[in-house]
Amino acid sequence: MNFHRILYIVFFITCISFGQDKVISEIHIQGNNKTKIASILKLTTIKQGNALDSLQIEKDIKRLKRLPSIAHAYYQVNTKEEGYEVVYGIEENFTIIPSVNVYTTNNDEFAFRLGLYEFNLMGRNITLGAIYQNDIYSSYGANLRAPFLFGKNLGIALNYSNLTTQEPVFLENGTADYKYNNTSYEILGLYQFNLQNRIELGINYFNEEYTYKTGATADGVPLDFDVNKLLYKLIHEYDNLDYDYQYVSGFKSVFNMQYVISTEDILPDFIIGWNDFLYYKRIGKKGNWASRLRLGLATNDDSPFAPFAVDNNLNIRGVGNTIDRGTGVIVLNTEYRHTIYEKDWFVLQSNVFVDGGSWRNPGGDFGDFGESQNFRIYPGVGLRFMHKRIFNAIFRIDYGHGITENATNGFVFGIGQYF
Known part of the structure; x- marks a missing residue:
C-alpha cells in the first residue's frame, strides 16, 4: 500500500507541475547609461515570480518610450530552465x-x-x-x-x-x-x-x-x-x-x-x-x-x-x-x-x-x-x-x-x- 501511495503522490505532483505556467525568473535592463535601473523598474508592471504577460510588457514599452530620457525601447523574452528571462532594451536620449x-x-x-x-x-x-x-x-x-x-x-x-x-x-x-x-x-x-x-x-x-x-x-x-x-x-x-x-x-x-x-x-x-x-x-x-x-x-x-x-x-x-x-x-x-x-x-x-x-x-x-x-x-x-x-x-x-x-x-x- 505504501508503494502505491508514493506512486500516486509523485504522479499528482508531476501533473501539477506540468499544469503550471512558467513564471518570470529574471528581469534585466540593458542599454541605459544615465537613467537609473531603479527608476526604470519603478515604472514597469511585470514582476519577478509573476506569470509572463505579453500585454503588460507591451504597455511597459509604450510607457518607457514616452519618457524624455528614452529615445526608443524594446524587449526580448528568453526561455530558461527556471522560467522566462525578460530583457528591456533602452536607447537613451541626450537630455x-x-x-x-x-x-x-x-x-x-x-x-x-x-x-x-x-x-x-x-x-x-x-x-x-x-x-x-x-x-x-x-x-x-x-x-x-x-x-x-x-x-x-x-x-x-x-x-x-x-x-x-x-x-x-x-x-x-x-x-x-x-x-x-x-x-x-x-x-x-x-x-x-x-x-x-x-x-x-x-x-x-x-x-x-x-x-x-x-x-x-x-x-x-x-x-x-x-x-x-x-x-x-x-x-x-x-x-x-x-x-x-x-x-x-x-x-x-x-x-x-x-x-x-x-x-x-x-x-x-x-x-x-x-x-x-x-x-x-x-x-x-x-x-x-x-x-x-x-x-x-x-x-x-x-x-x-x-x-x-x-x-x-x-x-x-x-x-x-x-x-x-x-x-x-x-x-x-x-x-x-x-x-x-x-x-x-x-x-x-x-x-x-x-x-x-x-x-x-x-x-x-x-x-x-x-x-x-x-x-x-x-x-x-x-x-x-x-x-x-x-x-x-x-x-x-x-x-x-x-x-x-x-x-x-x-x-x-x-x-x-x-x-
Missing part, C-alpha cells in the same frame, strides 16, 4: 537640451525665447530648467517637475516666472499698448491613474501689473493698476499615443480648467477652461498626419483684458504677437509631415500646414465665432531638422501666410514640434 523660439511677422515684430533644460536629472526622469525671453522687454522663469518623486504614480511640479511683455488692449475707439508684468509662483500635485490617464491639481499665486504706454484710452479702463490673484488649476490628460522615433500615432486629449480670484474689480474673478484634442496617424512609411483642435470658453466679461489670445507662438503661425483677444476660442491646426531624408541619427522632415481659428468677442455671443472679422486662416510650409537620440531636438521653421481679411505673414522658429 540636457537648449530651447529656442523665434517669431516674426511682416510688420517687423521680433521676439525670442531661450532656455536650458535637463530632462533626466540624477537619472530619475526629473526635469529642471530655466528660460529667458525677449519680447520688447526681458522675462525669465524656472521649472522643476518630478512626476515619479513619491512612487510610480505620484509626483510634484514647481514653477516660477517673471514675464514682461507689451500687450495690446483692444478698445472700441482703438488699440492701446500696455507694459504687462506677471510674476507667479505655482505648485502642482501630479498623479497618474494608469498608462492613459493622469491629473495635475494645484494653486498659483501671481501678481499682474499693467502700465499704459501709448494708444487709445477709454473711460473705466485704468491707465495703471497692480493686482494680486489666486489661480486654482486642474488638468486631466488622456494619452494613448505611440512613438516610433519621429513618428507618432494615436489620440490624446488634454483638459485644462482654471478658477482665478482677483483683488480688484477692474479684473473680476473668472473661470476659464479649454480642451486640446490631438490626433496623429502614420501615412505610409514616411508620412505623419497630425491635427490639434482646441475648444475653449471663459467667463464672458466685457473686458479688454480677455484671456484667449491670437498669437504666433500659441495657435496661428504667421499671425503676429498677440493681435487679438477673446473669451472663447475654436482653433484647428492640421499638418502633414513627411520625412525627406533619414540617415542614422539625422532626420529632415518637410511640413505643410493649415492653421485656422475664430474667437468670441469679450461680452459677445456664440454668433461671434461665425463673423468674418474673427476668422483667421493661415496655410503655410515648414521644415524640421531632427536628432533622433536627443530629446525634443527638433529645430522647426514655419512660414504662415494669411488668406483672410487684414492678414499678415511671417516666420515662426522653435524647438520641438508645434504640437
Whole structure:
C-alpha cells in the first residue's frame, strides 16, 4: 500500500507541475547609461515570480518610450530552465537640451525665447530648467517637475516666472499698448491613474501689473493698476499615443480648467477652461498626419483684458504677437509631415500646414465665432531638422501666410514640434 501511495503522490505532483505556467525568473535592463535601473523598474508592471504577460510588457514599452530620457525601447523574452528571462532594451536620449523660439511677422515684430533644460536629472526622469525671453522687454522663469518623486504614480511640479511683455488692449475707439508684468509662483500635485490617464491639481499665486504706454484710452479702463490673484488649476490628460522615433500615432486629449480670484474689480474673478484634442496617424512609411483642435470658453466679461489670445507662438503661425483677444476660442491646426531624408541619427522632415481659428468677442455671443472679422486662416510650409537620440531636438521653421481679411505673414522658429 505504501508503494502505491508514493506512486500516486509523485504522479499528482508531476501533473501539477506540468499544469503550471512558467513564471518570470529574471528581469534585466540593458542599454541605459544615465537613467537609473531603479527608476526604470519603478515604472514597469511585470514582476519577478509573476506569470509572463505579453500585454503588460507591451504597455511597459509604450510607457518607457514616452519618457524624455528614452529615445526608443524594446524587449526580448528568453526561455530558461527556471522560467522566462525578460530583457528591456533602452536607447537613451541626450537630455540636457537648449530651447529656442523665434517669431516674426511682416510688420517687423521680433521676439525670442531661450532656455536650458535637463530632462533626466540624477537619472530619475526629473526635469529642471530655466528660460529667458525677449519680447520688447526681458522675462525669465524656472521649472522643476518630478512626476515619479513619491512612487510610480505620484509626483510634484514647481514653477516660477517673471514675464514682461507689451500687450495690446483692444478698445472700441482703438488699440492701446500696455507694459504687462506677471510674476507667479505655482505648485502642482501630479498623479497618474494608469498608462492613459493622469491629473495635475494645484494653486498659483501671481501678481499682474499693467502700465499704459501709448494708444487709445477709454473711460473705466485704468491707465495703471497692480493686482494680486489666486489661480486654482486642474488638468486631466488622456494619452494613448505611440512613438516610433519621429513618428507618432494615436489620440490624446488634454483638459485644462482654471478658477482665478482677483483683488480688484477692474479684473473680476473668472473661470476659464479649454480642451486640446490631438490626433496623429502614420501615412505610409514616411508620412505623419497630425491635427490639434482646441475648444475653449471663459467667463464672458466685457473686458479688454480677455484671456484667449491670437498669437504666433500659441495657435496661428504667421499671425503676429498677440493681435487679438477673446473669451472663447475654436482653433484647428492640421499638418502633414513627411520625412525627406533619414540617415542614422539625422532626420529632415518637410511640413505643410493649415492653421485656422475664430474667437468670441469679450461680452459677445456664440454668433461671434461665425463673423468674418474673427476668422483667421493661415496655410503655410515648414521644415524640421531632427536628432533622433536627443530629446525634443527638433529645430522647426514655419512660414504662415494669411488668406483672410487684414492678414499678415511671417516666420515662426522653435524647438520641438508645434504640437
